Amino acid sequence: MNIRVLLADDHRIVRQGLRSLLERESDITIVAEADNGRIAVQRAVETLPDVVVMDIAMPEMNGIEAIRRLTAEHAGIRILALSMHSARRFVSEALSVGAKGYLLKDCAADELVRAIRTVAEDKIYLSPDIADQIVKDYVKNLPDSRPSALAALSTREKEVLQLIAEGKNTKEIAFTLNVSIKTVETHRQQIMKKLNLQSVAGLTRFAIREGLTPLE
16 A cells, blocks of 8 residues: 655655655655645645645644644545644544644654554554553543633634734735635624734733744
């Protein structure tokens, strides 16, 4: 079986490193790369890879939202989430939107290959360092976890929030999302109201804390 893989990470050096490692494997072929979630979705639709290795924290559109969109529209594409975060809420959110695996960035090369092969077979793969705790919590539906304030926001509001946190102004956000400036302003007002935040600085801190946008 030849496994066609798309690499999505906003750091070129990381993508190059992943490509170098994976191209040594005779059963893995890299078919595309992407440096943000929005492009990852586009490239996946164009190339229909077997597996997408998706970084969780990326600009434009974060990995969680990209996973949500791909799994909703292209069930045949398996997604392996790649992240530096081992916190329970990041893992559970990635799995809840459709990721088949969750791998920490400090893993060894052979584990990355094993994870890709596992996910390609439509099986779940979790890094051993987090698997025990995550499986227990996931089976129990996380009864003791506190829901993220992000749950109060719509998908579009999350997109707007991420772009605000990344420093884009209203006009730039409107262009990126292909909506009117007035629509963006309305979304921003609703976001501030729902989160009880009154400034762009507050929104930015919230987005970074919740893992919605990378902290550079």
